[in-house]
Amino acid sequence: MMFTRLVAGLSLGVGVLLPMASQAQGYAEGVGLSYEVLPLKLTADDTQRTFRADVFRANVILPLLVSADSTGSVLVGTSLEHLRFTGERPGFPVRSVTGILPLVGYRKRLSPQLELTALALPALNSDLRDVQARDLTWGGVVRAGYRTSARRAYRLTLGYRQQFYGPQYIVLLGLDWQLGQRWRAFGDLPTTFTLSYAASPKFAAGFNLNGINTAYRLQDRDRYFQYQQGHYGLFAEAYVSAHWALRATAAYAVTRRLDVFEKNDQWPATIDYIGLGQEPVPLNPLIEKGPAFKVALSYRVATP
Template sequence: MNRKVYIMIIVTLLQFSALSQPYTELSALKFQKYSSNENQTNEYSAAIFIPIKTKKNNYLIFGAGYNKLSLENSLNQPKISNLEALAIQLGRVINLNNDWNMTTILIQKISSDFQDFSKKDYQIGVVSFLTKQLNEHTKYKLGLFYNQEFWGPQIFPILGFDFILSDKLRFFGLLPRMINLEYKISKSGYLGFKFNMKRTSYRLAEQYAEGYVQEFKIDTQAYIDYYLNDKLTLFGSFGYALVRKYKIFETKDILAEDHLSGFNNQLMAHAGLAIRIRSD
């Protein structure tokens, strides 16, 4: 397989949150903190992603991820203080020709406060898209995302792009979820600015009438990535959550909808360690 085809396939082997980044993240440990006055949120996550080459330069995709939100208030601790999600991904990349490939990933997830478990904690989703390598400097992705959230189906089109503007400057994204501008400062270092959006839900325990928390956030970050070697990467960022909302639904008035309203727009910091394969 020529290098052009290899790079195009390997870059598409990503979990949904990173489908348009110029690298494949094979594993990662991350910590993110939001802080404002007496309210703070700690977010911990871990992920592993395994592509397996099959016949005709196609790939099977296996992945797993864990995420935990810990909500804290030094004056008045909320009743809902921990929200967690455990996800498994299974998918396939089919190489159509030198310029096109198709990726489909099935996502199965348990998302709740993890106080008790039932089939109501379960979510299922799928993302499918085509990737077009227009030339060595331009790439597009077009597809559809679906996930069965606790409020109902979440469906939206996705448009990915990756523009290599120069030897040092790159502009890439996955609309409507992420936009990123990256500048290479050295052989091992990258600076950048990114915009992220996320909307998801967590099922609550039986004592809260099995209602759910809806999370919606939009944040902006300045970041730095430093490669200790070809694959091992340290990364960090600092930014601000322009929009950050947690609303509670279907708890039969056991908890007010605005019970977590204090955890809103906040300063944020992010750090972690990852194993990555870059395409440049």
């Protein structure tokens, strides 16, 4: 599900579902680059093997057309995600998968308090070994944002996405709250949340949650690979120039699913992270929860 992008760097999937389209947290992000490493442990035949995943992401979104009164704009952009697995991993057949998420939408400010955004989110999620039309999935979201004061705003995002693990319904509750001169809380729960402390105009640190729930088609027997995470972590960031910010995050996966499934073994439906009905059975051995480390560079423009 990543508005990751989700939504907050609507990253791919849910965690990435509205890639950098929001203007929460006091800034809008037009460009984002990140690298994440996941040290992994796989238990097979009572033997534990260690390997790793390297995750590369890139995002860009631009207001293409602006109305004469600056209350409306067309949004275009794209998000890219590439996961690569290396190391000994018996029973886990995935080498790499790639997600390409074009984005097109429209944002309209109806009043100083109310803003509406609609986004179409087609996606190509695949191991790219035999790209076919069925690698493509479709989805979209609508978002309403309402500012109650200069320090507080709320958002509601509703949407739907085709996923290889079954239909996914998106319900995100957003908050942007300036708690004081230095503290700020913002995010779109349950996929993203940040509590930030600004130690100076150029340095901040805090806590964040980043969630992803997406899937990729595999060429081998037309199976699919599900990538689900719920990372809770601590971050520190610094502005290296007027607009470019560099962030480092150390996190732990409270939720982690890196599993391969048969094509027709799906959830009847999923709401954000929550699967409804009988759970599909993974074909690979158990991959344990563990840490994650990430660095990200983003281009930011301040917003009121």
